[in-house]
Amino acid sequence: MNTGQSLFAIGALLLLSLTILRVNNNIILTDSMMIDSKFGIIANSIATSLIESATEKFFDANTKEGPCDISALTYPPNKESGETGPDNFDDFDDFNNYPQIDTVGSVVFYSMCKVSYVDPDPDNPTSLDNVVSTRTWNKKLSVSVTWTMNDQTIGFSADTVKQSTIYSYWYF
């Protein structure tokens, strides 16, 4: 082989190597995205579970025995002393600033809950997103779930799943 042929051969091998690396990179990226998407499903189930867990509690610490005056509602939304988790939470706003960590395999899911008062206005749908600083008969719980892996791989994106619900108090 003369020098020209050798250079052509080296160039061809280089191109092939780059192509193979690119294909491998794409395969790993796709794998990471599929895994990420799978974790997104689990994150959604964690968020839904937290919301379900919160909505099975009383509306407020002061409505456990029955209706109360609006001025007696807990403000700002917070847990009472001695309450540490959903097992001993007794009302909806105990979930305010409640953090939860779940581990599934090597993936750790971090959840954070926020509870606030909202004042829904039928003429203004965005009112559901506006936190109000007064007591109302409607509380909003927002749950954010994010996750990390011990060994982060190419293309792995730490996403955040957010879900929210509004819990209202009715008395007949």
Next chain:
Amino acid sequence: MGFTTLLDIAGSMIIGGILMMVLWRLSDASTEKTYNNSGELTVQQNLLTLAEMIEFDFRKIGYCNTWNVVMDPRTNQPFISSQAIIYADENSMVFYTDLDPYDGNLDSVRYYLGPLSECTSTPNPRDRILYRVENNDVPVASNLGVTDFRMVYFDVNDDSIPYPVLTRGLIKSIEINLTVENVAAYDEKYSNAFWKQIRLASRNVSRSKTK
């Protein structure tokens, strides 16, 4: 033909062979990944379809459009929504609700997992069929690759209840575990996805805690 030429030809054949092997492996890996990724997508879509259906039905346990005039077929007494679950065990549940068109007539819904022997024609040895039965209709099902459908029941104090649950009004919330796998996979490498609803409480079931 000189010795150098022969060496060139032999060297080229070896390098060409290695390149062929690399390309063949690349093609194989690419085929495997394409198959697995589309399988993974199918698994996730199947799981979400099932999770949506189960959540929609389970949330409406005890719902009835005309609850105040409906009689409980078991007792001939006015229907009490908190007692809507008729039967519950690890893999099946039967409950009353009011299905579309929401006409105020109580409908019964039964969910249960079929036996392993039903899916012997699929390569996956673990897949089973999840059935949904409305009233006395023919069971509706399709093989979506369910390998696990397990429920845990809790009372008002969040204590788990042993199976089968026959006492009316005892169940206040349900933990649902659902796992879906491919019914067939490349090289038998089955991918799976799971949904764990830690607590699902129907809006129509009383949630008052006991003292």
